[in-house]
Amino acid sequence: ETGVTQSPTHLIKTRGQQVTLRCSSQSGHNTVSWYQQALGQGPQFIFQYYREEENGRGNFPPRFSGLQFPNYSSELNVNALELDDSALYLCASSQTWDPVETQYFGPGTRLLVL
């Protein structure tokens, strides 16, 4: 069984640029959630995708957007990067037929905005 994978592992961007992060869900999972983890803090929910549509969103501005593809993989796009966007971005996959929809996390992408 393949776990959740994310790419790239590290990324450096400058303020104002745009970035795309990628996530492949665990085999058999149909839902993907994205979280932002700032240094020294717990993860914060950005949004979730199910059936290629956004299915819940946390307190993040519209410049954070995403996609889910037919194979359940997903992208997180961030436009107009700000210094405070520097963080570890975590992707988690789950399956809707799990009564608890337990989320399994990937290793994350560490983004540094200069």
Added chain:
Amino acid sequence: AQSVTQLDSQVPVFEEAPVELRCNYSSSVSVYLFWYVQYPNQGLQLLLKYLSGSTLVKGINGFEAEFNKSQTSFHLRKPSVHISDTAEYFCAVRSANAGNMLTFGGGTRLMVKP
């Protein structure tokens, strides 16, 4: 709204000693509760979860947690820690009315000393 408080930001303990990491949650409806562990420069690994039923939940690596509804707590325990348990531990809650959004606490750094 749901929230999680991890009362200790750091817990130093000697190897082979017992440890308890404290977690309190707030939610107006029924909840699912989780503990995740994050080793340095890695993503989150699920330790255990509480759905319903028995209030004592056993997880991986010898960890267990006890759900206490009256005190709205879900403390994590291990009777004898190892150096390899040194990591950041996150408590998370998912409320029945919050979709699949996990709300995390700020984390507790467990530091096991020889």
